[in-house]
Amino acid sequence: MSFPENQKQSIHHVVIIGGGFGGLYAAQTLAKAPVKVTLIDKRNFHVFQPLLYQVATGGLSPADISSPLRGILRHNKNTEILMGEVKNIDPQKQTVQLKYREISYDSLIVATGANHQYFGHEEWADKAPGLKTIEDALEMRRRIFIAFESAEKETDPKKREAWLTFAIIGGGPAGVELAGALAEIAHGTLTEDFRNINTKDAKIILIQSSDRILPSYAPLLSAQAQASLEQLGVTVLTGTRVTQMNNQMITVRHSDEFESIKARTVLWTAGMKASPMAQHLKECTGAELDKAGRVIVDRNFNIPGNENIFVIGDVANYAHQDGKPLPGVASVAMQSGKYVANLIKSLLQGKTISPFQYKDWGSLAVIGKHAAVVEMGFLKLSGFLAWAFWMFIHVFYLLEFDNKLIVMIQWAWSYFTMDKGARLITTPGEHPTIQLEEHDENLAQSPGLSQTIETVLLTEENAVVKNQDSNPTKSYVISNSGLD
Numbered sequence: 001m002s003f004p005e006n007q008k009q010s011i012h013h014v015v016i017i018g019g020g021f022g023g024l025y026a027a028q029t030l031a032k033a034p035v036k037v038t039l040i041d042k043r044n045f046h047v048f049q050p051l052l053y054q055v056a057t058g059g060l061s062p063a064d065i066s067s068p069l070r071g072i073l074r075h076n077k078n079t080e081i082l083m084g085e086v087k088n089i090d091p092q093k094q095t096v097q098l099k100y101r102e103i104s105y106d107s108l109i110v111a112t113g114a115n116h117q118y119f120g121h122e123e124w125a126d127k128a129p130g131l132k133t134i135e136d137a138l139e140m141r142r143r144i145f146i147a148f149e150s151a152e153k154e155t156d157p158k159k160r161e162a163w164l165t166f167a168i169i170g171g172g173p174a175g176v177e178l179a180g181a182l183a184e185i186a187h188g189t190l191t192e193d194f195r196n197i198n199t200k201d202a203k204i205i206l207i208q209s210s211d212r213i214l215p216s217y218a219p220l221l222s223a224q225a226q227a228s229l230e231q232l233g234v235t236v237l238t239g240t241r242v243t244q245m246n247n248q249m250i251t252v253r254h255s256d257e258f259e260s261i262k263a264r265t266v267l268w269t270a271g272m273k274a275s276p277m278a279q280h281l282k283e284c285t286g287a288e289l290d291k292a293g294r295v296i297v298d299r300n301f302n303i304p305g306n307e308n309i310f311v312i313g314d315v316a317n318y319a320h321q322d323g324k325p326l327p328g329v330a331s332v333a334m335q336s337g338k339y340v341a342n343l344i345k346s347l348l349q350g351k352t353i354s355p356f357q358y359k360d361w362g363s364l365a366v367i368g369k370h371a372a373v374v375e376m377g378f379l380k381l382s383g384f385l386a387w388a389f390w391m392f393i394h395v396f397y398l399l400e401f402d403n404k405l406i407v408m409i410q411w412a413w414s415y416f417t418m419d420k421g422a423r424l425i426t427t428p429g430e431h432p433t434i435q436l437e438e439h440d441e442n443l444a445q446s447p448g449l450s451q452t453i454e455t456v457l458l459t460e461e462n463a464v465v466k467n468q469d470s471n472p473t474k475s476y477v478i479s480n481s482g483l484d
């Protein structure tokens with residue numbers, strides 16, 4: 001359906017901000033409805049985030065896991081796509097503001113997703129890039145492969161060891177998948193490629209603050225995931241928190257002991273916070289936010305008192321099923337997108353629909369190319385069967401949005417050959433602190449942390465850290481928040 005000029009004034013206009021899983025499902029559900037849809041995204045493509053770790057480790061190229069929004073919505077004749085970042089919403093005027101254009105809406109669906117969370121340590125962002133966008137994945141890929149190249153050139157064994165040490169902070173599904181893929185590269189794919197280093201010497205350390213990885217899964221699956229990672233050569237540190245980092249080293253705390261780990265590559269997969277749009281919604285509508293900055297929505301995904309503004313997916317806190325907020329996963333975003341689109345359609349016909357009921361299809365995480373863990377209600381799988389299931393589900397969703405046959409062929413190829421063809425070092429990303437040509441002396445360092453920290457004495461509030469270097473009398477006081 002298209003919109004003749006004379007109908008444009010009367011037709012109901014749905015504006016969707018965000019072309020992620022939530023926004024796209026809403027747009028698809030409205031495809032044949034008698035409404036006009038405008039989907040706005042700051043990028044011109046949709047990203048299949050669950051496979052970002054494959055891009056970060058050179059297994060897939062960015063285009064393999066992305067689809068142009070115009071291509072996906074090509075057949076939705078009632079839908080226009082605008083590329084731009086929404087900075088401002090005016091609920092009174094019912095408009096959203098792009099840089100050079102104001103757009104009015106009758107119904108607004110906000111599906112702007114989430115970003116990384118550094119838990120008050122925003123200064124760590126350039127030292128430990130997160131994994132949320134294609135650009136993040138490319139920055140991780142750049143750092144990972146620079147680390148191997150630098151180790152190959154390095155003649156000092158200690159410095160080489162630091163280049164070959166990779167710390168991944170956050171043992172949720174993204175951290176587990178990244179650690180598994182990185183271990184496979186180091187201990188499999190790259191072993192024949194270098195002359196001066198043995199890539200099997202690479203240490204991959206997964207650091208998790210709680211007492212087990214994959215805390216949202218059943219304890220048995222967490223244990224099986226940890227065993228699979230250890231089989232791949234990953235060191236898993238649970239009950240461990242990062243307290244300090246610079247470009248050469250991280251300091252971690254396990255119960256009352258501190259340890260320093262010389263690692264030139266630190267990758268961040270811990271925590272998420274809602275996109276900045278949530279804060280803006282708070283300011284312009286009085287919406288309440290939770291601790292993760294998500295908008296607390298009512299049963300219909302509305303901000304209370306704003307019946308034509310719907311907030312869905314990762315940016316929303318929907319806690320009307322069992323009192324707990326729904327998890328930040330793709331299926332919640334998809335189902336909430338579909339629900340609000342159907343609700344809008346029904347309201348336009350003067351009807352109502354049954355309350356939203358999230359159907360949990362389970363959780364899955366992959367560990368290398370032979371193992372995975374799957375939890376679907378009573379069904380708990382691990383090992384190869386779980387891996388095959390994971391593969392099927394992901395390809396199914398990729399195929400849903402685009403013809404990603406190429407991804408299947410590439411996966412099959414890399415499965416049998418161990419090859420990771422996209423392991424390219426490209427231009428620096430947003431945080432180019434790690435460069436290919438660099439000297440340690442040029443790196444910004446926190447005082448004292450450049451040397452090996454050996455002793456840690458804990459008092460109630462603080463710890464005294466003694467350096468084992470040329471100046472052994474020097475000591476630093478560490479508070480819970482880091483070096484004073």
Ligand SMILES: Cc1cc2nc3c(=O)[nH]c(=O)nc-3n(C[C@H](O)[C@H](O)[C@H](O)COP(=O)(O)OP(=O)(O)OC[C@H]3O[C@@H](n4cnc5c(N)ncnc54)[C@H](O)[C@@H]3O)c2cc1C
Pocket residue numbers: 017018019020021022023040041042043045046047049050051052053084085086087111112113114131132173174275277312313314315328329330331333364
């Ligand atoms: C590394 C990683 C692995 C994951 N693995 C899994 C998994 O295995 N299984 C699973 O179910 N879930 C997984 N998730 C979570 C899943 O990807 C998210 O829950 C899902 O993407 C949320 O969908 P959404 O539509 O709310 O937001 P998103 O998919 O993040 O989309 C938000 C969109 O809004 C756009 N946007 C943001 N702000 C603006 C603005 N101001 N103006 C215009 N556009 C804007 C963005 O460009 C983006 O396209 C993973 C996430 C990550 C990061």
